[in-house]
Amino acid sequence: MEEALTLLSFGENGWGDTIAAGVMVTVFLAIATLPFGLILGFLIALAKNSSEPSLKLAANIYTTIFRGLPELLTLFLVYFGVQIGIQQGLKLMGFDAFIEVNSFVAGMVALSLVFSSYASEAFLSAFRGIPQGQFEGGNALGLSRYQTMTLVILPQLIRLALPALGNLWLILLKETSLVSVIGLPDLVREAGIAARVTKEPFLFFGIACLVYLLLAMISSTGLSRIERWTKKGEVAR
Template sequence: MPDLQGYGWLLIDGLMLTLGVAVASMIGALGVGLLAAMGKLFAPRAGRFLIEAYTTFVRGVPELVLLLLIYYGVPTLIQNVAAGFGLDWSLSINPFAAGIGTLTLIYAAFACEVFRAAYLALPPGQREAAYALGLNRGITFRKVELPQMMRHALPGLGNVWMVLVKATALISIIQLPELMRNADIAARSTRQPFTFFFAACLLYLGITLVSMWGQARLERWAARGTLEARS
């Protein structure tokens, strides 16, 4: 067991913040991603174009660039625009909000494609049968299509979660005291970078292993009806 020289509490604090940011960002990404997927499938042409532009831009730009753009660039842009109107505004974004907001926007774009593919994987006969029973569009989506979509989407969403957890390390660049930031502080204080960065690696790996176990159980639970039908 590596000697953390009393800095273990700092890593635990960072781990808790990392998990908080990851969970909040994933919840936001699921909500925004589902809405974006439905927009891509059913919105008018102008709406589909805007959503396609959003997902293409976000998936094509590195996460670090987007984080710096939102945290440093947006306040500066707003201040410059305000100065053009003779206003003296001083604006800053909370690092916690910036981290969650940026990760939500980024991984909502990936979740959007997962949800869209899951919807397209549904047999058309499912919704046709629902309409034949007199169900309207909204009830058909909630009661028939969405539960089956989630079963198809779980593997892809699990991958989104894994990547999102690792991407939380990027928010250390905006001074948010998450796991990597605190590991760096401890490493600089003790001059033992290998010890603390390796400890951070083990903690990230622990999150991944627990997530893989939970995802496998969730996928088995979601597929229980189909497995019984096949047997």
């Protein structure tokens, strides 16, 4: 027991700071992915909700692809595909260089693609929960379409979509672990290094699991706070 505590301590003999650095990478990757995934997901939901069939179809193809591919494969496609694509492009322009794509960026792009396709479904079902009269009411008050969207629809949309988006955030947090495979020093990778050096795999992977649980718990608390905040308007009635 004491030995385990020494191994986990911070400083020279312990792996605490390595693990902490891994946690930071995991959290940063998830937070950096979130805005891109949300905005892209919202735009795709708008496309799916539009009355224009071609736009709807284009958006549906996007979600079909990125919800059907395993996340790991999407990651490899982005990581190797972009690398090869840039190299080919440079070759066409006459340069012959080896370009390595940053694994953080590759992870961010891949996770944003996956997150946005799921988030679009969450937004779409939230759109369906908003009565048509809200759009018409905004119109009748002389608001522009942009104003109606931002002032009337969006606040209600967030409230309706929040539970599903909260789940997606928890899934995103777990999916960041995949990025360890392409070499990003996240929680799982750092735990793996520590496990290999100290020959205590159960301890370190167990700690990694517990940290993920802790992150999930913190997120749930934060999410329920946000949910309470979005419902502030309802309580008054």
